[in-house]
Amino acid sequence: MSDGGSDTGFHAGAVNIKFNPKTVARLFAENFERPETRISAAAINASAEYLRIFTREAIWRTANEIDASGQKKRTMEASDLEKVAGTLVLDF
Incomplete structure (x- = not known):
């Protein structure tokens, strides 16, 4: 899927995430273990x-994962995220 979308209606491409x-x-x-530890703006x-x-x-x-399971739900739950957490963390 080129736009990051899925059949469930979830569209990761449309998600505007900012931290x-x-x-x-x-x-x-x-x-930090020591309060004097600093981190640069670039690192942040x-x-x-x-x-x-x-x-x-x-x-x-x-x-x-929701699409592959054949579910027709429109909301993600923590249990849905838990199913992909293991491989996601290993890939990152």
Whole structure:
């Protein structure tokens, strides 16, 4: 499917995902062992882009999994995402 869409009505290509760099920076800061640890703006922006791609891929794979199972549902649930989580994490 060239547009990232699927028969279920999920269209990963139409999903506008953005991660606020300030939020990403806060996630890093909350998990640093030493409070004086710093991260560059370029690294934060690259991490935000990585999260965007990862999330979009998760949505796309989940939509394809729903299509392959023959389900005709229009909402994704955590259990749907869990089905693709293993291979998704291994691929990234």
